[in-house]
Amino acid sequence: MDNTIYQSMKAAVRLLENQNTISNNLANISTNGFKEAFNLIIKDKNINNLYKTQTQKYYNFSEGILTNTQRKLDLVVKNNGWLVIKDNNGKEAYTKNGHLQINAKGKITIQNCNVVGLKGDIKIPNNANIKIMSDGTIKTIQEKEKNIFEKEIGSLKLVHFKKNDLIQKNNGLFYFKNNILNKNIKIPHDKTIRIQSEILEASNVNPTKNMVDMISNARQFEMNMKMISMYDQNEEHANQLFNVNN
Structure with a gap:
């Protein structure tokens, strides 16, 4: 019994x-x-x-429903890729949430966490007109005397994992399992990952x-x-x- x-x-x-x-x-x-x-x-x-x-x-x-937002700071990551951010403890975390924001310091954030670029945090100049390219490159666009000038100000770090390599924590972000085991492995940028701007992926x-x-x-x-x-x-x-x- x-x-x-x-x-x-x-x-x-x-x-x-x-x-x-x-x-x-x-x-x-x-x-x-x-x-x-x-x-x-x-x-x-x-x-x-x-x-x-x-x-x-x-x-x-699996991919959630895609919605065309026509907002330049919205994007969806393709090819099973992930965006890289720093969580509130400064650790590298990964997300599919492509709803980018610009904070008071001009830095790009997701869910109040700084987005990681290839050369660190990405800062956007005040009142800048920006464009995000398919490879994650971020450019400012200026029009002077009917001429268009583009300047690269940063590039998103995009990574790829095997599905079993990731674990989700209570904050909703994903982490590399080996780093959870007190290892500090830096995941390299994957040049094959592509993004599409002005689109958001919903929850699945x-x-x-x-x-x-x-x-x-x-x-x-x-x-x-x-x-x-x-x-x-x-x-x-x-x-x-x-x-x-x-």
Whole structure:
């Protein structure tokens, strides 16, 4: 009976983990470039032919819906590429959110984090008319006496990963797994990555599927709680009978 309670508790914990993941997906439906996460239950057989169950998180890296914004600071990264930013702790992180902003210091940011360029942070001159090229190069455009003058002021750092090399943290940003393991590996710029400006990639979260999964998880969790309560009551009754017989 104790083993049954133990297994029910383990199942309930996994359902809570899954519910947190689903809740985070639903909370980020409107976050540009957000990638849907999901949990898979993995069963491993050991040398004693016993199964060990663990939960492993995976990500749906499929492209979200693309929207033409006609805003010069919006972009989508193609060829499975990623934009590079510095998080609030100064660590290199990666995102598909191409909604660029310019802060009070003239630096390009995403979600209040500085965007990393090939030569460091990128600063935009005041009131500059800019253009972002397909290779990530950023240029200012000036018109003088009917002539167009372009000047390069920086270039976005664009990187590429294998899908299993990335892990998402609570801030919604992705990180290189090996750097999470206290390593400091610098990911090089990938010249093959291309971007397209004036377009944004939406979140790829399927709200209907996640809502159905959330309801299903809640019902399964409730069922496990009832099973634990029932076994606990049965054990209490058994103890009472044992005491009476003695």
